[in-house]
Amino acid sequence: MNHEDHHHDKHQHNHNNHDGHQHKEHEGHKHHDHRAHHKMMVEDFKFRFWWVLALTVPILALSPMIQEFLGVDWQFTGDSWILAAFSTVVYFFGGWPFLKGLMDEIKDKQPGMMTLIGLAITVAYVYSTAVVFGFDGHLLYWELSTLVGIMLLGHWVEMRSVLSASAALEELAELLPGEAHRVNQDGSTEDVPLEEIQKGDKVLIKPGEKVPADGIVVKGESSVNEAMLTGESKPVNKSKDDEVIGGAVNGKGSLTIEIKKTGDESFLSQVVDLVRQAQESKSKTQDLANQAAFWLTITAISAGVLTFSGWAFFTGQDISFIMNRTVTVMVITCPHALGLAIPLVVSVSTSLAATNxxxxxxxxxxxxxxxxxxxxxxxxxxxxEGTFSVTDILNFNDQFSDDELLTYAASLETNSEHPIAKGILEKAEKTLDVEKFNSITGKGIEGVVDGKNVKVVSPGYIREQEIDYPKGEVEEISSQGKTVVFILMDDELCGAIALGDKIxxxxxxxxxxxxxxxxxxxxxxxxxxxxxxxxxxxxxxxxxxxxxxxxxxxxxxxxxxxxxxxxxxxxxxxxxxxxxxxxxxxxxxxxxxxxxxxxxxxxxxxxxxxxxxxxxxxxEATYSKMIQNLIWATGYNVITIPLAAGVLYSWGIILSPAVGAVLMSLSTVIVAINARFLKLKK
Known part of the structure; x- marks a missing residue:
């Protein structure tokens, strides 16, 4: 895979706009392509990591320093050349994202994590290769391979823990059906792809189907659920000349609509644009680790230059000693732990969040x-809760109990799919058989229950029929944002049921x-x-x-x-x-x-x-843990850089590259353990 596209500009893993991996050739692409690219990069880091891990095993086994530590001697003729060959693959193949990032950051004059890693692995590789060719010093190939491996792992863990928000736009588009029933001049219908629908076309929407585009009802009556689009909890009744929105779900009736808006003009497309604009304008947040990396880069270069020039110009030490000091400083300044300090906390907090x-x-x-x-x-x-539930039963007639009123109303509602019907049915303990069921268009339903002519109707029907009712009581309930339906028995008003969207x-x-x-x-x-x-x-x-x-x-x-x-x-x-x-x-x-x-x-x-x-x-807890980890990851540097540079040399205290590398490994272990202690306090 060509890793040219892995542009770690400033190493900003702000995955909302993905600055860290955005490049000019992608700017005009669809969000879907960007999401696929993001996944491809995650796979690439994973692929490189496993290869580096496989090569790190023989590199560790062949490293004299590791053998000495384990008390074994596995040396043989030409082992350093095999070590150099394996390490060359690790450096160029495993280290390529960081070397590319280093070049990009230098070009942008924004040194950060990539510069720090790139610098450390280059110094370790060049120095170790010089040792293979006869320069007096220690082989640090094992430090190079573990550093590259841990940094690749850090990036892989970090990128896996976040998803690109661009899928929102794909999800929006999926709200629309793939096909529409276009009504021809002769009244017949044909199924056509949504792209072929044009302004002025008439389209049939059957019960339960999604509205294919914005339009106006020319025939039929139904209730349409627009909750996902408008936030209005109640289904909206639609009849001739009413507007409907593409993506809304049709209820029980059939509607024929004339298309008024398609493509970019539609309500849904405008929402897509709003989402895109808002996502693109969201503020860019720089990683804490990136800020730390910036200062460590400045420190590493300064400390390296000062160490080399200090020993070269003011002491009589040979070049081998001076290079050892300089390399130790450069290696120590790029702690393994910094690459994992943030990703490990992210990984723990992501899984902790999921369990909560x-x-x-x-x-x-x-x-x-x-x-x-x-x-x-x-x-x-x-x-x-977004669902209707019965909150009050108003009884205007002593003949019937509240439960009886509810039973009669629920019996009728068994024939309705309206959310209000569902709310009443949920509350009722039983229902009775209904005869001669009929829908009163836009006003309610009626039927014969237990020998009585029962109606469940809207306030509009009551006003239209000029039926007297206790206005004060009903208005008080309506003022609480509740929906009221009235119950009539043999044309006499007996009660009302109030339903509310439950808090x-x-x-x-x-x-x-x-x-x-x-x-x-x-x-x-x-x-x-x-x-x-x-x-x-x-x-x-x-x-x-x-x-x-x-x-x-x-x-x-x-x-x-x-x-x-x-x-x-x-x-x-x-x-x-x-x-x-x-x-x-x-x-x-x-x-x-x-x-x-x-x-x-x-x-x-x-x-x-x-x-x-x-x-x-x-x-709050995650941020606190990140700060702790950054202190652990960089705190060693404060103490060990001067020691590595040799400020206490005259007292016989000096750090070799090997000891520096071991100290860095220790800080990694502490950072990993500390991340595991992240807890959510409730």
Whole structure:
């Protein structure tokens, strides 16, 4: 594989925009290509790592220093040449990503981790090869191979632990069906690919099918579920002249629509664009390890030059001694541990997150979670359950008990697929047989139950028929954002059933804890103000945005960001995707739409807002562990670089390249053990 494309520009593994691996030939490509490229690179690091690991075994076995340490003697004529040959493969094949990265970083005048690794392996390789050709010194090929192997492993672990967010755009496109039933002039229908549909075409949408494109209903009546697109929890009734959105799911009736928008003009395409824009404009976060690598590179070069020139110009030492000092300094300045300090913590925190119900997709955003000042929640399906449940039964007639009213209503609703019907059926303990069932278009249903003519109807029907009802009681319930249906027996009003979108108990706990942590809680919804304000009051939400159109959600996130706050957005619908991408941290509810999940930086597997709290706590713990590891990884350098340079030489204290290499291995072990101690405190 050609690794030319592995451009580690500044080694910034911000996988949202993937700066670290972005290059000009890819800029015009589709996100799908970018995702495939990302996977290809992960495979390439893996492939190189296994080869280097296989070669490291004989390199260690043939290294005099390792043999001495093990107390064995496996030397034979020409062994150093075999050692040099194996190490040459490791240096050029295994080390190529780092050598290429070194050249790129020097070209960009941004020395970082790649420069540090490239420099250390080059010094170790050139020095050891010089020793093979007769220069007085120690073979450091084993140090070269273990360093390359560990750095490749670090990159592989790091890249595997994050996924590219670009799949969001593919998921959006998949909301549309592949084919549509086009209605011909003679009234017949033919199935055609979606690409062939044009403005002005008439299309038939059967029950349960997805709407293929934006259009206007010309024939038929049905209820359409737009929740994934608009966030509105209730299915919307559609009849002649009503608009429908591509991607919405049709209910029980058949609709014929005239196509008004296709391709780039459609609502779904606009959402795709919003997601792309928000993803591209997201701030770039530089890795902590990269910052450490930058300063270590400056330190390594300075220390190397100072060591060489100091011994060369101010002492009478021979070139062999001076080179040994310089190489030891260069090797020590590039600790193995730095390459693993961050990836190991990432790996542990990623698996820890998964066992606690959330998946980290964007590490840079996850690290930002510890600095959040506001959390924006979508209402439907996030703070609430997104399903209707019976909250109140109003009895206007002493003849029937509440349970009887519920039984009569539920009996009729067995013939309906409406979410309100499901809510009533869930509450009822039994149902009776229904005769002469009939749908009252757009107003309700009726039938004969137990000899009585029963109707379950909307407030619109009651007003139309001018039936008197206790307005105060009904309006109070309606003001809580609940839906009310009325029950008539033999044309006499007997009662009403109120249904609400149930607030999750976990939402209450999550908001309470977030407030205790000093975060502001904001709610964003496409629902009406009454419903929104009721839910906000129940949950003690600080700020509410109601009746927000789908394309305005990202703007509302920007508005809160404009108040100088670092913002997380939590949502589960397609309409939330641009807002999730715009937020500093996008948190997708995993049980929601695939596109919301793919746009989110972090995915909550369960519909549990309390996981937002756990996520912030884990982010804090992870950051703390990263800092500890960086201190361990670089702390040795502070002590050992002066020793390696020979500042205590006159006292007889000096570090050989071998001892320096062993110390670096020790720091790697400590970093690995420390990473395993990462815990989520609840």
């Amino acid at each position: 119900g959330f998946l980290i997709r964007n590490r840079a955003a996850f690290e930002q979670a510890r600095n959040l000042q506001a959390v924006i929640f979508d209402k439907t399906g996030t703070l609430t 999750r108990e976990s939402s209450r706990n999550a908001i309470k804890t977030l407030h205790e942590m000093g975060l502001e809680c904001v709610m964003l919804t496409g629902d009406n103000k009454q419903t929104a304000e009721y839910v906000a009051k129940e949950l003690d939400i600080d700020q509410v945005f109601a009746e927000v159109l789908p394309d305005e959600k990202a703007d509302k996130v920007k508005e809160v960001q404009g108040q100088g706050k670092r913002v997380a957005m939590t949502g589960d619908g397609v309409n939330d995707a641009p807002a999730l991408a715009q937020a500093d941290v996008g948190i997708a509810i995993g049980a929601g739409s695939d596109v919301a999940v793919e746009t989110g930086d972090i995915v909550l597997v369960k519909n549990n807002p309390e996981d937002v709290v756990n996520l912030i706590k884990l982010s």
